[in-house]
Amino acid sequence: MSPPPEHRRAPPPTDAETLCRTGRKVIATEAGAVAALASRIDAGFVAACQTMLACRGRVVVTGMGKSGHIAGKIAATLASTGTPAFFVHPGEASHGDLGMITREDVVLALSHSGESVEILTILPLLKRLGVPLIAMTGQPASTLARQADAHLHTGVAEEACPLGLAPTSSTTAALAMGDALAVALLEARGFTEEDFAFSHPGGSLGRRLLVRxxxxxxxxxxxxxxxxxxxxxxxxxxxxxxxxxxxxxxxxxxxxxxxxxxxxxxxxxxxxxxxxxxxxxxxxxxxxxxxxxxxxxxxxxxxxxxxxxxxxxxxxxxxxxxxxxxxxxxxxxxxx
Missing domain, CATH: 3.10.580.10 (CBS-domain)
Structure with a gap:
């Protein structure tokens, strides 16, 4: 049965001006979230970089949901810029994939709340292995942040989603922090254009840097x-x-x-x-x-x-x- 006319919600505006205004607001909100990260490049960031530089194995990046998607991209960026890395799904880690992590590795765990159950479940096992843990969260007082050897604060003032529900600004901030880590490590390792090309031999960039x-x-x-x-x-x-x-x-x-x-x-x-x-x-x-x-x-x-x-x-x-x-x-x- 349809609601009475006085209770029917008016359709949202879809005119060009409204759509553009919303799009610009999203960009401005996310840009502000990324800009705020500059002040958080601090001792925690230095500790994270030094931990990764000292790693004799690989950086294992993990995260659930949208944080998992960002974690996968960060792992790929690290791997292509001189820091061996791969992504492990925290849910699968509890069912066998934890065996992919060795004592020589470092774990970088992403969770906006810092309370993702799937990640907290494997923390005791990581501690037992003696694997250094770097946490990237939006909550410095969270369980994950407190358990970490180094914490990267990626909290945001607001999500770009008007409902405040869909991860938008928070995932953008985490992605930017991951890039900051990767580039800082790239420079610290003296990673060159030729090194980058060897990681990308099939792409146009690799051809430009390798073909003689x-x-x-x-x-x-x-x-x-x-x-x-x-x-x-x-x-x-x-x-x-x-x-x-x-x-x-x-x-x-x-x-x-x-x-x-x-x-x-x-x-x-x-x-x-x-x-x-x-x-x-x-x-x-x-x-x-x-x-x-x-x-x-x-x-x-x-x-x-x-x-x-x-x-x-x-x-x-x-x-x-x-x-x-x-x-x-x-x-x-x-x-x-």
Whole structure:
């Protein structure tokens, strides 16, 4: 039976202005919660970092519900920035997964209330193992906080949820604190871009930081080149056969003397018209860009973009031609 008209709740406004106002309020509330964390980077934070740095095993991150989702992300961030870590569900820990934790490990437990039953249940076992415990809670006086060797306070003044029920500001604050831990540890370990790339070899970042010119350059019979006494027509035929938009001009010792490109050909045709008898040495670009095989492909991209060229030659320490590549090769390698 429908309620009488006077008791029916009016539908909430869904106009654009109201929706945007709500969205902005959420962002402002959560931003304030994160900003408040700065004053809590204190002795507890230092103790947490030092405990993790001293860990000879792995950091085991745990949490229930929404805190569990944040814990999983923190574990992934730690692992990818030089601190071996993994997530354990506290409910499963009581049913066998606790065996994944060793005496060499450190436990980082997240609970906004600090009273999550599933986490409190395994605390005696962690204490028995002698595993250092770091707690991240919104309640410094909670059971979990008091039992911890180091406590990170992530309490918030209010949730962004207007009902004050859905974890919003609190989970954002916990996530930010986790990032603060990970980055502080990254710097303390001297973790480098190359270290990061080795943790992400399949992604575009890993390719940019790991792929070198030698991995993608054309070699052997694929390299376009003509001797210094060749004609422009010979160079054009070589460019057409190798399809890189250019050819190297080399001396008898395979040392690069210059490069002849599609652009050089167009400029020559504008001037000379008939190119059949023109020596390529008279039309080539002598001050051509060259790189070594060990240069990062990402650096090579920046060089090519800076000089506005689409192809270049690869030489050894003696200036001998050993490879060639163009922008299409870099694109296929995923470094663009």
């Amino acid at each position: 010119v030698r991995d993608i350059m054309h070699t052997g019979a694929e390299i376009p080149w003509v001797p210094e006494h060749a004609l422009v027509l010979d160079a054009v035929l070589e460019m057409t056969a190798k399809n890189l938009g250019m050819t190297a001009i080399v001396d008898a010792g395979q040392r690069v003397l210059g490069i002849f490109t599609d652009g050089d050909l167009r400029r020559l045709l504008e001037k000379a018209g008939d190119i059949h008898a023109v020596p390529v040495a008279a039309a080539m670009t002598r001050t051509c860009t060259r790189v070594t095989a060990d240069r990062l492909a990402a650096e090579t991209v920046r060089i090519m973009e800076g000089k506005r060229i689409n192809a270049l030659l690869v030489v050894d320490a003696a200036g001998r031609l050993i490879g060639a590549l163009n922008m299409h090769d870099l694109l296929r390698a995923g470094v663009l």
